Each structure stands twice: as C-alpha cells, then as structure tokens.
Amino acid sequence: MKAMKIINVRLGADNHLTELQVENGYFVEALSADAGPWETLDLRGQLVMPGLIETHIHLDKACIMQRCHLQEGTLAEAVAQTRAAKAGFTEDDVYRRGAQVLDKAIVQGTTHMRTHVELDPQIGLTGFHAIRRLQADYAWAITLELCVFPQEGMLNNPGTEALLCQALESGATVLGGCPYMDSDPLGQIQRLFELATRYDCDLDLHLDFDLNPEGLTVMEVARCTRLHGWGGRVTIGHVTKLSALPQESLTVLALELAEAGVQVTCLPSTDLFLMGRDVFHNKPRGLAPLAHLHACGVTCSVSTNNVGNPFTPYGDASLVRQANLFANVSQMGTVPQLLQCLAWVSSESARLLRLKDYGLLPGCRADFIVFDAPSPAAVIAEISAPVMGFKGGRQTFSRPVGTLLRP
Numbered sequence: 281m282k283a284m285k286i287i288n289v290r291l292g293a294d295n296h297l298t299e300l301q302v303e304n305g306y307f308v309e310a311l312s313a314d315a316g317p318w319e320t321l322d323l324r325g326q327l328v329m330p331g332l333i334e335t336h337i338h339l340d341k342a343c344i345m346q347r348c349h350l351q352e353g354t355l356a357e358a359v360a361q362t363r364a365a366k367a368g369f370t371e372d373d374v375y376r377r378g379a380q381v382l383d384k385a386i387v388q389g390t391t392h393m394r395t396h397v398e399l400d401p402q403i404g405l406t407g408f409h410a411i412r413r414l415q416a417d418y419a420w421a422i423t424l425e426l427c428v429f430p431q432e433g434m435l436n437n438p439g440t441e442a443l444l445c446q447a448l449e450s451g452a453t454v455l456g457g458c459p460y461m462d463s464d465p466l467g468q469i470q471r472l473f474e475l476a477t478r479y480d481c482d483l484d485l486h487l488d489f490d491l492n493p494e495g496l497t498v499m500e501v502a503r504c505t506r507l508h509g510w511g512g513r514v515t516i517g518h519v520t521k522l523s524a525l526p527q528e529s530l531t532v533l534a535l536e537l538a539e540a541g542v543q544v545t546c547l548p549s550t551d552l553f554l555m556g557r558d559v560f561h562n563k564p565r566g567l568a569p570l571a572h573l574h575a576c577g578v579t580c581s582v583s584t585n586n587v588g589n590p591f592t593p594y595g596d597a598s599l600v601r602q603a604n605l606f607a608n609v610s611q612m613g614t615v616p617q618l619l620q621c622l623a624w625v626s627s628e629s630a631r632l633l634r635l636k637d638y639g640l641l642p643g644c645r646a647d648f649i650v651f652d653a654p655s656p657a658a659v660i661a662e663i664s665a666p667v668m669g670f671k672g673g674r675q676t677f678s679r680p681v682g683t684l685l686r687p
Contacts, residue, residue, distance in 0.1 A: 283311050283318035284673055290327045291640065293615075293655035297325060302646040305672035309642040323650060327659070330639050331391025331647040331669065332599040333629035336484070336517050336545045336583035339378035339395045339414065340407035341366065343588040350590055355489060355554050358590035359461070363432065365589075366403055374410035381587050382418050384597035387677045389666040391647040392423045394484065394633060396456050398431040399447060401439040408447050415451075421669075421676040425633065427484050429456025435471065436463035448479045457485040459497055466500050473504040482513040482634070484545075488521035491555055491566055496521055498533065502540040511541020515632060517585075519544060520555050520566045522573075530572060538577030543632045546570050546624075547585035548606045550592045565609050570624065571617075581632045582606050582624040599625040604663045618657040646673035652681055 286300040301308050303315055311318060341362055348361040378395075385393065397408050408428060415424040428447040430440045434457075448455060457472045459465035469485070476483045488498055498519060505514045522530060522544075537544070546568040555566030570580040582602050587595035603621040607613065612621055623629075630638035637645045649666040653659045668678045 283315040284321060285311070285318055286321045286323060286328070288325055289323050290325055293657065295325070300328065300640065302673040305646055305674075306637070307640060307642050307644050307646050326667065327651040327653050327656065328640065328648055329651065329656060329659070330626055330630075330644070331649055331671070332389045332625050333581070333633060333635070333638075334385060334390050334393040334395075334583055334597075334599060335515070335581040335629045335632055336547060336585055337381070337393060337395050337597075338398075338586050338589075338591075339381055339411055340369070340374050340397050341589050342381045342586065343377040345588050345590070345593050348590050350593065352557070353553070354557055355591075358554065359431075361590040363402075366398070369403060369406055371406050371410045371413075374407045375413055378411060378414050379418075381597050382414060382422060384587075386418075386421045386669065387666075387679060388596065388598040388600065389649040389669055390422060390597065390599060391649070391669065391671055392425070392630075392633070392635065394425040394427055394454065396427045396429050396484070397447070397452070399428050399440060399443040400430060400432040400437055401443070402432070405443060405447065408450075408452070412451055420674070421671050425454060426452040427454035427456045428452040429458060429484075429486070430468075431458050431461065433458070433462040434468050441471070441475070444475065445479075448475075448481060452481075454482045454484050455479065457483065457487075459485065459487060460489055465497050469497060469500050469504060473508050473510065476510065476513075477508050482515070483510065484515040484517065487516040487519050489518040491520060491524050491564055493521055493524040493529075496533075498522075498542075499536070502536050502542050505540045505542050512543075512579075512634065514541065515543040515545055517545040517583075518547060518551060519568045520551050522568050523564065523566050527572070530569065531576060534573045534576035534578055537573070543579040543581070544568055544570065544573055545581045545583050545632070546606060547583055548602055548609065549595060550585040552605075552609065553592055567606065567609060569610075570606070571610060571612065571620070574620065579628060579632050580624055581629040582621065583629075598663070598665070600659060600665070601663050603660050607660060615655075615657045618660045622656055622660050647671050
C-alpha cells in the first residue's frame with residue numbers, strides 16, 4: 281500500500297474527529313501529487329495511538345514452564361531452573377517459542393521491541409541466531425532490537441565476553457549486563473562500559489534485583505555513564521532495591537540518575553512475583569518507584585520481561601495490562617497518572633530507546649494502533665485491547681469487538 285487516508289479519527293479524550301494521511305509508510309501533512317490511488321480507512325470515531333513499545337523482554341527463554349519445576353519461586357531458583365532448561369535449547373526451539381510471544385505481542389499492539397538474548401559458553405550463539413531469524417521474519421509487523429547480555433556472569437565465565445563481541449559484530453545493537461550474577465559486579469559494570477564505547481552501542485543492565493537497600497551498584501552505573509559521556513544511552517532494569525529506600529535517599533539518587541542520563545525500566549509482573557517472598561505479612565510491593573523517579577527527571581518505562589518461565593509463570597505480552605498492573609499496585613488512578621502509565625509503554629519508552637520517528641505527526645513512521653475506547657486513560661484503566669494495528673502503514677492484525685448474544 282503506497283498511500284492511505286484515515287478519516288473520522290479521535291486522537292485524545294474529546295470527540296473531535298480528524299484525519300491522518302500515510303504515504304510510503306510514514307505520516308504526511310498531505311499526499312503528494314504522484315501518490316496515485318489511495319485507500320480510505322473510516323475509523324468511525326475510534327481512538328488512534330502510536331504503537332506500543334516493549335523495552336525489556338526475553339524471547340529466548342519464554343514459554344518453558346512445562347520444562348521447569350517451581351517450588352520456592354525465588355530469583356535464585358528461577359535462574360537455576362532456566363539454566364537447566366537452557367541446556368536443551370536448540371535454534372528451532374528458541375525460534376518457535378519466541379514466535380509464540382511475538383504473535384501475542386503484535387495483536388496486543390506492540391510495534392517495537394527490545395529483546396534481551398543470553399550469551400554464555402553453554403548456549404553459545406544458539407539463541408542469538410534464532411532471534412536474528414525472528415527479527416527478519418517478523419519485520420512486517422514489529423521492529424526487533426537485540427540486546428545481548430551475560431546472564432551467567434562475564435568476568436567469572438571465560439569465553440562470554442568473546443561471544444558478546446561476536447554478536448555485536450553480527451547484528452546485535454545493544455549490550456546488556458547482569459552484574460549481580462558476577463563475582464565482581466562493579467568490575468562487570470566497568471568492563472561493559474568499555475565495550476559499549478568500543479562498539480558505540482547503548483547499554484541495558486539488569487541491576488540491584490532484591491529488597492536489601494545495602495549494596496547498591498546503581499551509583500557505579502551513574503559514575504561510569506558520566507565518565508564515558510553515555511548519558512541517555514544507559515538503561516537499568518528491575519532496580520527493586522530503590523523501593524526499599526526512604527524518600528530523602530531516593531530523591532538524592534534519582535536526581536543523580538537524571539543528571540547522569542541513566543534511565544529506569546520497571547518489570548511489574550516479574551518483580552511482584554519474585555520479590556518479598558521471605559515476608560509473610562506487610563509484604564512489600566518491590567517495584568521501582570517510577571512516579572518519584574519521573575518527577576525527578578528520570579526517563580522511565582514499564583515492560584513485560586518474561587512470559588511463561590520461572591521468572592514469570594504467566595503473561596499475554598500485553599503492555600496495556602502491564603501498565604494497568606503498575607498503576608494498580610502503585611496506586612495511580614487519576615487521569616494524569618493513568619496517562620503517565622500509558623506513556624511508560626509508549627512515548628516515554630520511545631524516548632528511552634531513542635526512537636526518532638515515533639508518533640502520529642508528519643514525518644513519523646506510520647506504526648499505529650486503534651482502540652474502541654472513550655479515552656487514552658480508559659485504555660489503561662479498562663485494559664482495553666486494540667482492535668487493529670498497522671506497521672509502516674500496512675495493516676498487521678484485526679480483532680473484532682466482542683458481541684453479546686442477548687436472548
């Protein structure tokens with residue numbers, strides 16, 4: 281499809297109708313003289329929003345619960361169970377399970393995704409090759425951005441760094457880390473920054489994943505970010521330790537992150553499932569306090585992390601559901617607060633990933649989704665599912681609205 285006019289569109293909470301125009305996969309101010317015949321899509325007052333952005337997910341280890349045996353539900357058990365299951369991974373197996381999640385994510389409105397891929401001497405590049413195939417095969421509906429990282433440690437796991445470098449030279453564009461799994465957490469952080477500057481790539485680290493306020497490594501990330509001039513190119517995920525800090529200490533840290541340009545991703549489903557298991561009463565929520573971080577100037581996002589594995593035994597790849605879960609647990613219920621939660625799976629996520637052509641304005645890529653909902657805030661409050669989606673102006677899915685069969 282070269283050109284399209286989308287008429288009777290709502291873009292916000294009011295009932296004002298407008299139209300959007302698409303040519304060659306991008307929104308335009310007006311169709312060009314040589315656009316030729318165009319298709320007209322009448323949305324009859326339905327709500328249009330840019331596609332949703334998944335900033336942190338693990339396609340390579342999704343959908344493996346039937347291979348695992350949960351008993352404690354702890355982070356240590358999840359790592360051990362996944363390590364055991366990973367020994368049996370093949371490229372076709374990773375591809376098939378990753379495709380299951382992508383199929384779900386697309387019909388839930390996700391048009392861009394950063395997926396983390398584990399590399400170590402045990403799995404080698406098997407998962408990486410599978411996700412690279414998915415990246416190509418699903419480009420019609422979703423943009424996949426590959427972040428390779430050392431789940432099993434790096435400095436204490438010889439051969440891992442060479443695999444990371446090989447992947448970065450073969451299509452990966454982001455370098456990840458997992459310092460709490462290394463014998464020298466601070467050393468891993470420092471080495472990852474050295475590699476990031478060598479390959480000119482962004483960093484995305486799993487960090488400070490428990491509820492003990494002691495032993496924070498986030499300040500080392502901030503220090504290295506300033507040292508290497510990597511502001512706006514560093515993201516830290518989980519950081520559940522931040523939820524255990526008093527407000528004064530958190531504010532000091534948040535202002536430091538904002539100044540350094542370190543971004544934060546919260547993974548509500550995983551973090552709620554794993555954190556606080558040693559507490560019977562007054563159980564902590566354990567989510568990174570995004571509202572306060574945002575108020576201090578930190579760029580934030582909400583994301584899925586895992587689907588159907590020991591880290592998160594459930595999930596439907598719906599970012600709207602994750603945003604609603606975060607809003608519910610964080611007690612964010614006003615319209616501005618719900619819109620902020622929506623931004624953390626859309627516009628703020630695009631900012632975190634440094635996407636330059638995101639949105640509905642002329643010049644933006646025509647990646648958009650349609651909701652039968654009264655307002656953007658209601659999409660989050662009601663966990664609305666999109667009724668159709670488009671990638672580069674081409675329709676990728678449709679979801680008919682349910683019909684009641686009244687007697």
